[in-house]
Structures are given as structure tokens and as C-alpha cells.
Amino acid sequence: MDNIAGKKSGLTWAVHLATLLLVLLWLFPTVGLLVSSFRTADQISSSGWWASLFPTERNVVMRAADPDDFRVADDDLFVVSGNLFDEDPTVSVATISVWGTSSREISQYTAGETADLGDGATITVQANGDYEWRGPDGEISGRGQRVFATIEAAPEFTLANYEQVLLSGNSTDSMAKAFFNTLTVTIPATIIPIVVAAFAAYALAWMEFPGRALLIAAVVGLLVVPLQLALIPLLKLHLGIGIGKGYLGVWLAHTGFGLPLAIYLLRNYMVGLPRDIIECAKVDGATDFQIFTKIILPLSFPALASFAIFQFLWTWNDLLVAKVFLIDATGETTVMTNQIVELLGTRGGNWEILATAAFVSIAVPLVVFFAMQRYLVRGLLAGSVK
Amino acid sequence: MNPAIQGLITIVLGVGGCIAYFYLSNQFLDKVLFPARGANAGRNINRANMIRPWLFLFPALFALGLYLAYPVVETLRLSLTDRDQGGAFVGLANYQQMFSETKFWEAMRNNMLWLIVVPALSTAFGLLAAQLTDRIRWGNLAKSLIFMPMAISFVGAAVIFKLIYDARPIDQEQIGILNAIYLGLGGTEPQQWLTIPFWNNFFLMIVLIWIQTGFAMVILSAALRGIPEETIEAAIVDGANPFQIFFKIKVPQIMGTIVVVWTTITLVVLKIFDIVFAMTNGQWETQVLANYMYDKLFRASDWGVGSASAIVIMLLVTPILVWNVYNARKEMR
Numbered sequence: 001m002d003n004i005a006g007k008k009s010g011l012t013w014a015v016h017l018a019t020l021l022l023v024l025l026w027l028f029p030t031v032g033l034l035v036s037s038f039r040t041a042d043q044i045s046s047s048g049w050w051a052s053l054f055p056t057e058r059n060v061v062m063r064a065a066d067p068d069d070f071r072v073a074d075d076d077l078f079v080v081s082g083n084l085f086d087e088d089p090t091v092s093v094a095t096i097s098v099w100g101t102s103s104r105e106i107s108q109y110t111a112g113e114t115a116d117l118g119d120g121a122t123i124t125v126q127a128n129g130d131y132e133w134r135g136p137d138g139e140i141s142g143r144g145q146r147v148f149a150t151i152e153a154a155p156e157f158t159l160a161n162y163e164q165v166l167l168s169g170n171s172t173d174s175m176a177k178a179f180f181n182t183l184t185v186t187i188p189a190t191i192i193p194i195v196v197a198a199f200a201a202y203a204l205a206w207m208e209f210p211g212r213a214l215l216i217a218a219v220v221g222l223l224v225v226p227l228q229l230a231l232i233p234l235l236k237l238h239l240g241i242g243i244g245k246g247y248l249g250v251w252l253a254h255t256g257f258g259l260p261l262a263i264y265l266l267r268n269y270m271v272g273l274p275r276d277i278i279e280c281a282k283v284d285g286a287t288d289f290q291i292f293t294k295i296i297l298p299l300s301f302p303a304l305a306s307f308a309i310f311q312f313l314w315t316w317n318d319l320l321v322a323k324v325f326l327i328d329a330t331g332e333t334t335v336m337t338n339q340i341v342e343l344l345g346t347r348g349g350n351w352e353i354l355a356t357a358a359f360v361s362i363a364v365p366l367v368v369f370f371a372m373q374r375y376l377v378r379g380l381l382a383g384s385v386k
Numbered sequence: 387m388n389p390a391i392q393g394l395i396t397i398v399l400g401v402g403g404c405i406a407y408f409y410l411s412n413q414f415l416d417k418v419l420f421p422a423r424g425a426n427a428g429r430n431i432n433r434a435n436m437i438r439p440w441l442f443l444f445p446a447l448f449a450l451g452l453y454l455a456y457p458v459v460e461t462l463r464l465s466l467t468d469r470d471q472g473g474a475f476v477g478l479a480n481y482q483q484m485f486s487e488t489k490f491w492e493a494m495r496n497n498m499l500w501l502i503v504v505p506a507l508s509t510a511f512g513l514l515a516a517q518l519t520d521r522i523r524w525g526n527l528a529k530s531l532i533f534m535p536m537a538i539s540f541v542g543a544a545v546i547f548k549l550i551y552d553a554r555p556i557d558q559e560q561i562g563i564l565n566a567i568y569l570g571l572g573g574t575e576p577q578q579w580l581t582i583p584f585w586n587n588f589f590l591m592i593v594l595i596w597i598q599t600g601f602a603m604v605i606l607s608a609a610l611r612g613i614p615e616e617t618i619e620a621a622i623v624d625g626a627n628p629f630q631i632f633f634k635i636k637v638p639q640i641m642g643t644i645v646v647v648w649t650t651i652t653l654v655v656l657k658i659f660d661i662v663f664a665m666t667n668g669q670w671e672t673q674v675l676a677n678y679m680y681d682k683l684f685r686a687s688d689w690g691v692g693s694a695s696a697i698v699i700m701l702l703v704t705p706i707l708v709w710n711v712y713n714a715r716k717e718m719r
Contacts, residue, residue, distance in 0.1 A: 256453020317539030
């Protein structure tokens with residue numbers, strides 16, 4: 001509609017470009033973290049992650065192998081041969097473009113050329129790093145010949161960070177335990193409020209009783225009560241009745257905090273179900289309990305899924321509730337968000353650990369997000385556009 | 387006991403318990419208390435139907451009351467008492483102490499900044515993204531990608547943006563993109579962005595804007611699609627240009643939704659804790675109310691002042707609460 005009367009091409013291009021720009025801007029931060037999690041500590045601290053996507057050109061100094069150990073006799077000359085990159089563990093896959101034998105002329109020769117070192121000694125360096133250093137006894141001795149080279153290194157990525165963070169890391173770095181702890185918090189905290197809320201939502205949607213409107217209004221009001229208010233009273237309550245800090249406490253807390261949204265979403269959805277079905281069932285003698293379990297619950301699946309995703313994302317990503325109700329002084333029950341905050345404090349400079357740990361915690365919600373986006377959007381629309 | 391097994395048992399007990407409760411209580415009501423037979427069958431059915439809603443509602447009401455309604459009252463009471471004096475009533479002393487702290491006013495000032503900037507920019511970017519992606523072929527893909535940060539935790543986002551804001555000494559290669567760009571554009575010295583008072587607040591806000599824009603976009607995009615085509619066609623016939631159509635025809639028609647988005651993001655902002663906690667922990671003048679409260683409650687163990695600041699957050703939320711309830715009631719009529 002926007003593109004009537006000859007304005008089409010210019011504006012359409014602008015729209016495409018602007019959208020692309022916006023998407024890239026929004027994607028860029030996450031990609032940075034993802035790329036960083038596949039780089040080694042050295043790589044991360046020596047160049048920005050964006051540089052790692054392209055072959056990098058840099059100047060290095062390398063040395064031929066020690067002639068005292070490696071030289072072999074060839075007629076009256078001695079030869080040391082091998083690959084320059086073998087001597088330098090920081091470079092693995094690279095190509096030499098130009099090289100030199102003195103720091104003043106580092107681009108004197110191109111790959112494959114032979115340099116005259118004087119006194120009958122020569123060295124030949126190939127693009128892949130192979131060299132042959134040849135000369136009389138007196139020259140092929142002492143330390144290995146230095147080679148100054150400009151190399152082009154291909155992008156290089158490693159899974160070592162994930163191995164360290166998930167499998168072998170020491171207890172402060174390890175995310176494996178925190179991952180399972182998070183899972184342990186999340187699943188009951190997602191399922192239990194759904195059951196409790198579904199019954200209440202049915203009552204609020206389809207049963208007639210005095211005070212119903214008031215209760216619905218109360219749920220809408222509780223929807224926005226900041227959970228900050230609940231921290232101290234509930235912690236006192238939990239400590240008082242013996243639950244203390246632990247999984248039971250955090251499950252109960254998440255259930256309580258998730259209920260208003262659950263009831264609100266489910267009720268709004270259930271109210272929209274066709275009245276005929278329910279009345280027919282009633283005429284046929286079905287009880288409310290039967291109507292609920294056999295008719296309403298299956299029909300409400302989209303709303304149940306919406307809320308389940310919300311609650312899952314919320315409990316998985318939560319830090320505050322876990323810190324207050326779950327994590328005790330031993331730290332045995334730490335969740336991933338808390339683990340990452342602690343890593344930020346203790347290993348603030350170790351980006352390879354931080355990025356990997358963060359990505360481990362982000363990965364599951366992202367999978368859920370992309371798999372169930374439809375329900376998430378539907379839930380959002382039901383929750384706020386009314 | 388292994389927590390995973392404990393979790394499994396809890397699921398079974400929780401879900402099973404709920405279902406058993408609902409089933410058995412309904413059975414009890416119908417078969418024992420008010421059986422639908424005998425002389426008073428009709429009266430009994432009516433009575434049972436009067437009680438049944440409350441059976442369905444009870445667990446939810448109990449949990450809501452205990453976990454949300456009771457804490458509001460209890461926090462209010464705690465804010466008027468002093469823990470060190472054994473919980474004695476001290477009137478408004480906690481509030482007086484809080485109001486005399488500069489850190490509190492810093493948190494208030496920052497929260498107000500957040501309240502203005504984040505909802506405004508998130509809604510604006512969301513509206514822009516919704517309009518841009520509305521009529522292009524790869525719009526849904528673009529939407530997904532802009533919406534994606536919604537799934538990322540505040541803590542994860544904090545790590546992501548800490549990498550962006552990272553600063554290295556001038557003689558080293560910059561690994562934070564912001565400093566790389568800053569130096570590329572002629573900056574002389576790498577900046578520690580998060581330690582520059584006042585402006586660092588905005589660097590923290592960017593994180594939340596990044597997360598919330600997708601939410602705003604999804605809702606506003608649905609609203610834009612709901613606009614009647616005739617109004618736009620009429621505007622085109624009258625010779626309106628695309629910008630006039632957007633600002634004079636479309637935006638006024640979705641004003642209600644914009645307000646809803648704005649207030650929803652406002653609620654998130656009022657409770658913002660994780661981002662500040664993970665990125666600066668309130669240092670360098672970036673304190674916000676929720677983090678101030680956490681500091682008071684769990685570091686200073688001052689439950690009185692902590693509760694008082696929680697009540698301040700509640701008071702700031704109250705207008706939105708009232709407005710929401712008012713709208714919900716209006717709809718139900």
C-alpha cells in the first residue's frame with residue numbers, strides 16, 4: 001500500500017536496507033559471543049572476534065630447527081629441513097606470502113625463492129612453511145636461522161572451551177552441575193503452576209459464583225506486583241516452617257510468582273471457547289470435573305503451551321529468585337545464571353570461559369524459542385492486546 | 387537424595403497431588419456432603435454447585451495469597467520495624483534513613499532515567515521494526531531474529547554486552563567492538579564505558595532495549611495488521627505520502643496498543659535487577675532501586691530499609707496496577 005504512484009523502487013530498497021541494518025545490529029552482539037566461545041584465549045585477547053571470520057595477515061618471526069640436533073650431511077654441505085610452523089605452536093594452518101631473513105627487510109623474498117645468506121649458505125622457504133637451509137659446516141651451526149614472514153592464517157576455531165566448561169573444568173568453571181541444577185529448578189516450576197492455574201482459570205471462566213469479577217480483577221492486579229516485595233517475608237516464612245533454602249522453596253516461589261500470568265492467560269483463552277460444547281456436555285450429564293479434563297484441557301493446549309514457554313524462559317533465566325530461595329552458603333545448588341555472575345567476578349578477563357559458559361546457558365532457551373515461537377507470540381498477544 | 391530424583395518426585399507429587407485433590411474433593415462434595423439423591427436431591431445439587439468453584443479455586447487462591455498478597459502487607463509492616471531492635475515498631479525511621487542516603491537518591495534518579503529512556507526507545511524501535519518487516523518477503527525471518535534476545539537471560543545479555551564494552555590498553559588490539567569503532571573514528575584513548583558516571587547508565591539501558599524491542603515489535607506488528615485497509619487506501623487516494631500515512635493514519639489507530647506496550651516495558655524496567663547486578667553492581671553511579679534493595683536486604687542485612695525500598699518500588703508500580711485493573715473491569719462489562 002505504501003508503494004503506489006511511482007515511489008515503489010526507491011522506498012522498497014530503503015525498507016530492505018533499513019531492515020537488514022536493524023537485523024544485523026540486533027544479531028551482532030549474540031554472534032560476537034558465539035564466535036568468541038569457539039576461539040582460544042590467545043586468539044580472543046589478540047584480536048576482535050570480527051577479525052576471526054576472515055583470514056588474518058600478520059608478521060611473525062620463526063626459527064629453523066636447531067642445527068646441532070637436526071642437521072644432516074649432504075656431500076660436503078649440511079642441510080636442515082622441516083616446516084617452520086612446526087616450531088611455532090601459535091600458528092597451525094597458514095600460508096607464507098613474503099619473507100625475509102633480516103628484521104629490516106621482512107618482505108625481501110616471495111614464497112619459493114631462495115635467499116643467499118652469504119658464505120655459501122642458502123635458505124629456501126615454501127608457501128606452506130617447508131624450508132631447506134643448506135650451507136657449509138661453519139654456517140649451519142649455533143642457533144636455527146631466523147625467518148621473518150608475513151603469513152595469512154585461515155580462520156580457526158576450537159571446541160576446547162566447551163570441553164573445559166562442560167566436561168573437564170574445575171568446580172568453579174564447571175557449568176555441568178549448574179546446568180542440571182537449572183534443569184531441576186525449571187521443570188517442576190513450569191509444570192506445577194500450569195495444573196493449579198488451569199483449574200482456577202476454568203472456574204473463573206465458566207462457573208458462576210458471587211465475587212468472580214472481583215477475583216479476576218485481583219489476578220490482574222497481582223500480575224504486576226513486583227516480586228521484590230515477596231523476598232523477605234517469604235524467606236522468613238520458608239525458614240520458619242523448615243523448608244529453608246532449597247529446591248522445594250524455589251519451586252514453591254516460582255509457582256506462586258507464575259500463577260497470576262498463568263491464570264490470566266488461561267482464563268482469557270478458555271472464555272473464548274465455544275459455549276455450545278460446554279452446554280451440550282452439561283446437558284448430557286457431564287460434571288464440571290469431566291468437562292474440564294475431557295473438553296477444556298485438550299482444547300486449551302495452545303494457551304497451556306504459551307504459558308509453559310513463558311514460565312520456562314522465566315525460570316531458566318531467573319537470577320534473583322534462585323539467589324534468594326535456593327542457593328545456600330555451600331553453593332552446591334548454584335544455577336547457571338548465578339554461576340555466570342560469579343565467573344564475571346572471578347574470571348572477568350577470561351573471555352573464552354565466560355563466553356562459553358554464557359552460551360551454554362543461552363542455548364537451551366534459544367532452541368525452545370525457535371521451536372515454539374508461534375506459541376510464544378500467541379501468548380504475548382493474548383497477554384497484552386486485549 | 388539426588389536433586390534430579392527429588393525433582394521428579396516433586397513433579398509426580400505436585401501434579402498427582404493437584405489432580406487427586408481436585409478429583410477427591412469433587413467426589414466428596416457430590417457423594418458425601420451433598421449427594422444428589424434422597425429427599426433433598428435438588429437442593430443438594432444447587433449447594434454442591436455453589437461450593438464447587440471454590441474447590442477449583444482454592445489451591446491457586448492459597449498460593450496467590452501466600453506468595454503475593456501476604457508479602458505486600460508483611461513488607462509494609464517490616465518497613466516500619468527495626469530488625470536490630472527485635473522487630474520493634476519504629477514508625478517511619480527506616481524511610482527517613484533511606485531518604486537521607488545519597489545512594490537511594492542516585493537509585494531513584496537512575497530509575498527515572500531508565501523509566502523514560504527504555505520504554506520510549508524500545509517502543510520506538512519496536513514500531514520501526516514492525517513497520518519495516520510488515521510488507522517484505524523475509525519479514526518473518528527478520529522478526530524472529532530481532533525477537534530472539536527475548537529468550538536470552540539478563541545475565542547472558544550482560545556477558546554479551548560486557549564483551550562489546552570491553553577495553554584494552556591503547557597499545558593492544560581492541561577486542562570490544564565499541565572501542566574498536568571509537569578508535570577507528572578517531573578516538574584517542576580506549577574508554578572504560580561502564581565506569582563513566584551518568585553515561586554508563588545508558589550503556590546499561592542499551593542491554594534492556596536490545597531485549598525488549600522484540601517484544602514491542604511483535605505486539606505492535608499484530609496491531610498494525612489489524613488496521614482497516616480502507617483507512618490507508620483513503621489516505622493514499624488523498625495523496626498522503628508514506629510518512630504521513632504512518633504517522634497520521636497508522637500510529638493514531640494503534641495508540642491503545644502502544645500504551646499497553648509502553649506500560650508493560652515500564653513494569654520490567656521498574657524491577658530491573660540482573661543487568662545492573664551483573665554488569666556494575668551499582669558502582670560508578672549506576673545504582674537502581676531493585677539492586678539497592680538487594681544490597682540492603684542481603685549484604686547490609688537491613689530488612690527495615692530494604693523493605694522500605696521495596697515499598698517504594700510497589701508505589702511506583704501502583705498507578706499501572708490501578709490502570710490495568712480498571713481496564714480489565716471495563717472489558718468484562
